[in-house]
Amino acid sequence: MAIRWRQDLEIGIEKIDDQHKELVDSMNNLLEACSAGRAKEEIEKTLAFISDYVVTHFNYEQEYLQKYGYPKYDAHVKLHKFFLQEIEELNKKYEEEGPTLHFIVVFNKKILDWFINHIGKADRDFAEYLRSSGKIS
Numbered sequence: 001m002a003i004r005w006r007q008d009l010e011i012g013i014e015k016i017d018d019q020h021k022e023l024v025d026s027m028n029n030l031l032e033a034c035s036a037g038r039a040k041e042e043i044e045k046t047l048a049f050i051s052d053y054v055v056t057h058f059n060y061e062q063e064y065l066q067k068y069g070y071p072k073y074d075a076h077v078k079l080h081k082f083f084l085q086e087i088e089e090l091n092k093k094y095e096e097e098g099p100t101l102h103f104i105v106v107f108n109k110k111i112l113d114w115f116i117n118h119i120g121k122a123d124r125d126f127a128e129y130l131r132s133s134g135k136i137s
């Protein structure tokens with residue numbers, strides 16, 4: 001199983017799109033390791049990567065939401081904050097239980113949900129705003 005990037009997921013801001021693709025690459029790497037029975041070796045690296053990634057990426061994205069006067073800025077930032085908390089909880093959980101199968105399943109589910117619901121919906125809403133308001137072509 002792998003996540004497939006689709007063109008309609010693109011925001012139109014190259015660096016944000018590249019960052020979104022980086023998340024997809026990281027998850028695909030983990031999913032591939034899961035199929036190959038190497039998930040326990042990869043999970044720590046993926047968790048560490050995503051924990052850093054979300055901070056940098058959200059700050060970057062929020063700058064753009066603000067710059068382009070996105071009317072749903074506050075609600076969007078709330079979603080980012082909620083996800084940061086979830087990542088923090090995942091880190092705590094990892095410290096307690098280590099690379100168990102249970103942890104890996106929970107981790108995969110959270111990140112895939114984020115991909116579908118946030119990148120696939122909330123971030124796309126921002127992209128639609130940019131296009132419909134003529135702020136980006």
Ligand SMILES: [Fe+2]
Pocket residue numbers: 061076080118122123
């Ligand atoms: Fe976002």
